[in-house]
Amino acid sequence: MKSRACSGPTGGRRMKTLLASLAMTAALALPALADPDPTDWEAVTAEAQGQTVYWNAWGGSEPVNAFIGWIGEKAAEQGVTLEHVKLSDTAEAVSRVLAEKSAGKDEGGGIDLIWINGENFAAMKDQQLLFGPWAEALPNRQLTNPSNAALTSDFTVPTEGMESPWGLAQLVFFHDSVRLSEPPRSMPTLLAWTQANPGRFSYPQPPDFMGSTFLKQALIELSPDMIALEGPVEDADYEATTAPLWAFLDALTPNLWRQGKAYPQNAARMIQLMADNEIDIAFEFNPNAASNAIANGELPDTVRSYVHEGGTLGNASFVAIPFNANAKAGAMVVADILLSPEAQARMADPAMLGFGSVLDFDKLEAADVQRFDAIDYGPAAIAFDEIGAPLPEPHPSWMEKLEEDWAQRYGVAE
Secondary structure, eight states: OBOOOSBBOOOOGGGHHHHHHHHHHGGGOOOOSOOOOTTOHHHHHHHHTTOEEEEEEEOSOHHHHHHHHHHHHHHHHTTOEEEEEEESOTHHHHHHHHHHHHTTOOSSBSOSEEEEOHHHHHHHHHTTOBOOSOGGGSGGGGGSOTTOHHHHEETTEEOTTSEEEEEEEEOEEEEETTTOSSOOOSHHHHHHHHHHSTTSOOOOOTTSHHHHHHHHHHHHHHOSOTGGGGSOGGGSOHHHHHHHHHHHHHHHGGGSGGGGTSOOSSHHHHHHHHHTTSOSEEEESSTTHHHHHHHTTSSOTTEEEEOOTTOOBEEEEEEEOBTTBSOHHHHHHHHHHHTSHHHHHHHHSTTTTOOBOOSOGGGSOHHHHHHHHTOOOOTTOOOHHHHOSOBOOOOHHHHHHHHHHHHHHHOOOO
């Protein structure tokens, strides 16, 4: 979820300079005052009373903003004030924490909670910018499946209790069944379809999250070495691993919308192109995105969702607490609320967000299972047994390298 999210949020390139300087100063950091003990939940909730939690999270979606506002109402019931600091890029928050540490501000930081995953989490963990471990001590964490790798690994990087999951996302394609009855279900068949139907497909311009996701999906489907994608890009034979991707894109680009001379800026623009009958296929990192768009009047009710035959990318959205957060206890309370069955069911409703729940339904009370059974997923929903297990994300370092090379080869501006 891109980051953007549960997409989730992305970014990271702009923090390189600060990361390099911090490598010299990290060892000089002074110990902070005693942090709350995550295993003593009674003490955590007592300390959280009256705290204000500044949650830095993507603010580019009204449904996301509304959901965070609702979480704030629930937090207030537990004595915590939640302030949503709206971001266009998670790297903005990460850079602030980096700057605070570089300036020696080891307590009383300006950020208490960050919606995060991928390269941003990897960078913060590597530079010891996170509080923890704490996430696995949350009371509602017991309602998840401890063997679910999506909750304990973030783009192949072990979370080790340094961030708490709250939503699942998976890449899903969708088409208007009236205009296109049988969509292509793999990258090779998509290429063949675009050659027969030039101008009827596009993807957002990287480094937009969805554009980069399309590159990664194609790389995974076409790469001869899946194992290489699990490790840092510098440890792989990059040229050999990515050669099939560039050959695919070289053949695809002339047959894209506007002959590949312009790209949609983001997923919202891509969906608008579909609504305007300019393209026939769109995609989002949310299994319920099409139902959500139908409910909002953005797409007709003849749109249906599908996935590629070999599976599609999936990951989790997390929240993390900076090492110098001013309201660590309050932040843990908010993270626990996000894991509550009530919040998870509200999040899963396409009328709200449509994110996948991180909970294990076998661990829920019957009344809580009913919350999910009552959700109307809409006509474009895709059954859980049809969507299949998500494909793992490549190591975070692959995204930045792919984005750089794509820009050199195809980069344009709409």
